[in-house]
Amino acid sequence: MSEDGTLFDAEFMERIEYLKLMATRMLPSRHRGEHRARKRGTGIELADYRPYVDGDDTRDVDWKAFLRLDKLVLRVFDEEADLPVYLFVDQSASMRFGDPPKFDYARKMAGALSYIALMNHDLISIAWYGPRIGEWMPPKRGRNQIYRAFRFLDAGETGGGTSLNQCFRAFFGSRRKRGLAVVLSDLMDPEDLLAAFDHCRYQKHDLVVVQILTPDEQDPRLPDEALLTDVEDGSERRVRVTPRLLARYREALEAHRREVKDYCSRYGFGFALASTGVPFEEAVLDIFKQDRFIR
Numbered sequence: 001m002s003e004d005g006t007l008f009d010a011e012f013m014e015r016i017e018y019l020k021l022m023a024t025r026m027l028p029s030r031h032r033g034e035h036r037a038r039k040r041g042t043g044i045e046l047a048d049y050r051p052y053v054d055g056d057d058t059r060d061v062d063w064k065a066f067l068r069l070d071k072l073v074l075r076v077f078d079e080e081a082d083l084p085v086y087l088f089v090d091q092s093a094s095m096r097f098g099d100p101p102k103f104d105y106a107r108k109m110a111g112a113l114s115y116i117a118l119m120n121h122d123l124i125s126i127a128w129y130g131p132r133i134g135e136w137m138p139p140k141r142g143r144n145q146i147y148r149a150f151r152f153l154d155a156g157e158t159g160g161g162t163s164l165n166q167c168f169r170a171f172f173g174s175r176r177k178r179g180l181a182v183v184l185s186d187l188m189d190p191e192d193l194l195a196a197f198d199h200c201r202y203q204k205h206d207l208v209v210v211q212i213l214t215p216d217e218q219d220p221r222l223p224d225e226a227l228l229t230d231v232e233d234g235s236e237r238r239v240r241v242t243p244r245l246l247a248r249y250r251e252a253l254e255a256h257r258r259e260v261k262d263y264c265s266r267y268g269f270g271f272a273l274a275s276t277g278v279p280f281e282e283a284v285l286d287i288f289k290q291d292r293f294i295r
Contacts, residue, residue: 007104008111008150015281016112022285023116049073083179084123084139086171086205087113089153090185091128092162093231097186098214098276106184106212107153108280113182113287114149118142123179126152129167130160161232165191168199180206187211187260188232194263201267208270208287209260215277218253220246 052061052072065073087110095103110126117124118141126149127136137152164183181200187193187209200207222241229236239245257273264271270290274283 006150006154007107008154012108012111015279016115019112019116019281019284020119023120023288049075083206084125084177085113085117086176086179086181087124087126088129088164088167088181088183088185089126089156090130090162090164090183091134091156091158092130092188093159094162094186094188095212096158096231098216100276101158102186102212102214102276103156103158105274105276105280106210107156109184109210109212109274109284110182111150111153112281112284114153115146116284118146118149124149127167127171128156129162129164131163131166133167133171162189163191164189164193165196165199168196172199172203172205176203176205178204180208182208182210184210184212186213186217187256193260197263197267197269201269206269207264207267208272209264210272210274210283210287211257211260212274212276212283215275218250218275220249222246 049062049065050073052074060074062073062075065071089103089106089110091103095101095106098105114124114126121141123139123141124145125137125139128134135152137149140148162185164185189196197207197209224241225238226241227236227238261271263269270287272283272286272290274280274286
């Protein structure tokens with residue numbers, strides 16, 4: 001894109017070409033149509049057997065094995081499919097913070113991930129989210145769709161609060177093809193984030209959570225007294241800044257990050273912490289190194 005003011009200028013394109021090269025090196029044998037889903041489900045190739053548990057689809061029960069063994073066992077297949085990638089970009093007011101703003105950083109990450117996915121013949125869709133799902137780009141496939149994705153991301157704006165729980169309940173409450181959900185957010189959500197992730201998990205989607213923070217948020221430098229303003233609800237609070245208060249803040253931030261990371265680890269999901277103080281492509285490579293997004 002060459003339009004003035006775009007996030008996706010010539011420099012950006014050079015940086016994602018580097019990412020494309022790195023992705024190719026990580027997957028030297030990848031060819032079109034070889035995208036194997038991380039989740040196991042109904043497919044063509046039989047992969048394994050496991051005991052039946054209440055709630056499993058009885059169509060996958062091996063009834064011949066039941067007659068021989070007098071126990072229910074389930075046939076597990078590998079899915080061979082190009083699964084959709086759902087990109088959720090936080091557009092709440094807190095994402096304006098920073099230089100560069102977290103929102104710009106998230107949009108560049110989303111643009112890079114869209115580019116890599118489309119080059120790998122995957123379906124992508126992009127959704128803005130705040131208190132509810134905002135405008136979204138329905139699933140697209142093909143390299144020629146990348147500029148549509150860039151235009152969509154360029155047009156994004158911030159404002160208001162956020163509720164990923166409400167957004168995921170609405171989005172995944174509708175029937176969606178099983179795929180990979182990627183959340184790009186500072187995770188400054190007043191509601192239960194783990195409950196939001198549960199909606200994704202219950203519908204058997206894969207998940208990657210990217211927490212985007214500025215260096216100042218990770219290690220704040222404040223005067224002895226400060227007036228703090230919540231940019232999402234407008235509330236203010238004057239505080240006396242002490243070493244103890246800053247230590248408690250860092251502990252709370254780390255506990256929040258650890259809670260999300262532990263949840264993702266428990267269920268086989270991906271988690272990455274991205275700082276706007278480092279180039280966005282490094283954060284994207286961190287996702288790749290976890291064997292995420294491309295496979």
